[in-house]
Amino acid sequence: MTDYLAQLAEVVVKGKIKEAKPLTEQALAAGVPANEIIFNGLSKGMEVVGQKYEKKEYYLPQVLLSAQTMYASLDVALPKLVVGSGGVRAKVVMAVVEGDVHDIGKNIVKAMLTGAGMTIFDLGRDVPIKNIVDKAKAESVDIVATSTLMTPTLAGMKEIERMMKEGNMKPKIKSMIGGGATSQEFASQIGADAWGPDAIAAVQIAMNLAKK
Amino acid sequence: MANMTPKERVLAALDRKKLDRPPVVCFTQIATVDAMDAVKVYWPDAHTDPHKMATLAAAPSKVFGFECVRLPFCLTVEAEVGGCRVDLGKMDRTPMVKSHVFDESNIPDDLPADFMTKGRIPVVIEAVKIAKQEFGKELPIVAGTTGPFTIAGHLVGTENLLLWIITNPEAVVKALKLATKLERSYIGALAKAGADVIVMSDPSASTDMLSGEMFDEYAAPYIIESFKDAGNAKKVLHICGDTTLLLDHMIKTGVNGLSIEEKVSPEKAVQIVNGRAALVGNVGVVRPLLQGTTEDVLRDATRVKNAGFNLVGPGCGLAARVPKANIEALIKAVKG
Numbered sequence: 001m002t003d004y005l006a007q008l009a010e011v012v013v014k015g016k017i018k019e020a021k022p023l024t025e026q027a028l029a030a031g032v033p034a035n036e037i038i039f040n041g042l043s044k045g046m047e048v049v050g051q052k053y054e055k056k057e058y059y060l061p062q063v064l065l066s067a068q069t070m071y072a073s074l075d076v077a078l079p080k081l082v083v084g085s086g087g088v089r090a091k092v093v094m095a096v097v098e099g100d101v102h103d104i105g106k107n108i109v110k111a112m113l114t115g116a117g118m119t120i121f122d123l124g125r126d127v128p129i130k131n132i133v134d135k136a137k138a139e140s141v142d143i144v145a146t147s148t149l150m151t152p153t154l155a156g157m158k159e160i161e162r163m164m165k166e167g168n169m170k171p172k173i174k175s176m177i178g179g180g181a182t183s184q185e186f187a188s189q190i191g192a193d194a195w196g197p198d199a200i201a202a203v204q205i206a207m208n209l210a211k212k
Numbered sequence: 213m214a215n216m217t218p219k220e221r222v223l224a225a226l227d228r229k230k231l232d233r234p235p236v237v238c239f240t241q242i243a244t245v246d247a248m249d250a251v252k253v254y255w256p257d258a259h260t261d262p263h264k265m266a267t268l269a270a271a272p273s274k275v276f277g278f279e280c281v282r283l284p285f286c287l288t289v290e291a292e293v294g295g296c297r298v299d300l301g302k303m304d305r306t307p308m309v310k311s312h313v314f315d316e317s318n319i320p321d322d323l324p325a326d327f328m329t330k331g332r333i334p335v336v337i338e339a340v341k342i343a344k345q346e347f348g349k350e351l352p353i354v355a356g357t358t359g360p361f362t363i364a365g366h367l368v369g370t371e372n373l374l375l376w377i378i379t380n381p382e383a384v385v386k387a388l389k390l391a392t393k394l395e396r397s398y399i400g401a402l403a404k405a406g407a408d409v410i411v412m413s414d415p416s417a418s419t420d421m422l423s424g425e426m427f428d429e430y431a432a433p434y435i436i437e438s439f440k441d442a443g444n445a446k447k448v449l450h451i452c453g454d455t456t457l458l459l460d461h462m463i464k465t466g467v468n469g470l471s472i473e474e475k476v477s478p479e480k481a482v483q484i485v486n487g488r489a490a491l492v493g494n495v496g497v498v499r500p501l502l503q504g505t506t507e508d509v510l511r512d513a514t515r516v517k518n519a520g521f522n523l524v525g526p527g528c529g530l531a532a533r534v535p536k537a538n539i540e541a542l543i544k545a546v547k548g
Contacts, residue, residue: 015378056457059423061377068375101308104371104421126310151502151531152305181498 012045015065020072046115067111090210097156147179218279241529262338291366344406359414360434363391400441418453473527478519490522513545
């Protein structure tokens with residue numbers, strides 16, 4: 001089993017996208033449980049990718065390819081996942097707030113959180129604030145994670161905090177923000193529960209928030 | 213030197229001449245709501261009307277004391293001409309590209325023959341002419357354009373473009389060639405219309421996206437090609453993010469000036485560049501300009517000036533809501 005897991009991690013790290021699906025099918029056929037594939041194979045792979053990106057060994061093209069490779073494997077493994085079989089099971093709604101279309105950072109965070117075993121409801125980019133809050137309520141998520149690279153759109157994040165408070169969603173549902181125009185000071189100022197400086201840090205932050 | 217016009221000062225600074233003080237400029241997006249109020253010209257109207265564009269572009273020099281006229285106010289002119297859908301935004305929100313046009317299989321080899329008459333290209337060219345005539349004696353006319361890698365990203369989706377660097381480099385090159393064709397003609401026309409300085413912003417070619425080697429292969433050659441018809445206009449390359457490792461690569465494009473963000477230490481930038489190009493920047497736009505106090509701005513701007521930047525100004529495009537007092541503090545820090 002550990003052979004398969006190491007190979008799956010390797011496939012993700014190297015971005016061998018064509019091998020992802022057949023290898024995952026083989027691993028499942030050989031009796032490797034889906035949760036092992038996700039948490040001890042793919043997840044480990046994405047962790048390495050994150051570290052390489054942090055050390056500037058990898059740049060965005062490699063990270064994007066690794067993420068695509070992970071998704072190709074997840075397409076096969078996720079349907080076989082037995083619920084409650086370990087790992088952090090946080091549910092996260094993600095979006096780039098209305099007025100901003102820069103979504104690469106959000107997509108990287110999504111890949112990292114998916115790799116960490118979280119369920120992501122990705123609403124995409126340029127998303128109206130109300131849609132984000134409504135989705136969070138409808139899915140009873142654990143975390144609302146939003147990003148923006150621009151400054152005029154920071155007001156949208158403040159609005160999320162206001163609506164979450166008004167809707168009595170806090171403190172049960174946590175909020176985290178990230179993206180070029182954001183900062184720890186800004187997060188504290190608007191009352192967001194956490195600020196993620198980058199995609200790597202976002203994983204640990206989301207895990208901590210999910211435990212609270 | 214005290215008698216120099218802002219235009220003489222800016223051009224001398226881009227030639228890296230020794231001056232009594234650096235000019236204080238904004239080579240990236242320059243308009244703010246206070247500037248709009250002063251001349252009663254607002255976004256989004258100013259994006260599509262050449263007279264309004266020229267008037268608003270000059271307002272920050274009159275209202276705050278910046279030493280340049282800078283237009284247009286967005287990085288979407290080229291993308292729109294290339295076929296992207298653009299939302300022109302509102303009074304305090306810059307235009308944005310809403311959709312890309314091509315996928316791997318259908319990137320065309322050429323642009324439509326009449327592309328230079330499309331979209332807002334004629335508006336910007338006309339605005340440069342108007343600005344030149346009205347303000348061009350005293351103030352340098354600075355035209356902002358988009359880098360080929362960023363345009364290519366608009367045309368096919370930036371995430372796709374990045375991924376294809378590994379999976380389909382031919383498609384990347386094809387998109388870049390198309391973007392470069394557009395950009396070279398556009399820059400040639402802007403220079404001919406009277407732009408004294410061409411600033412090319414290539415945010416998608418930052419180190420957050422590309423390694424130095426990828427920059428050399430997929431950004432630099434197309435930047436060089438795009439600038440070929442710039443004539444006598446000064447060439448400035450703006451790249452966002454932490455460009456510490458990219459400065460050498462940027463210099464190799466042969467531009468006169470490098471415009472960089474505050475994520476690079478100003479002292480370190482001066483040390484690395486070492487007189488090989490003029491440095492422009494790098495006071496932070498979000499902090500201190502948007503969210504900081506006047507003391508914060510004064511401190512950071514003074515640091516940049518003392519570090520030896522040839523031109524001092526914001527490290528990136530101004531947000532429309534940057535307070536007037538902070539811009540005035542920036543200008544005071546440089547002019548005294």
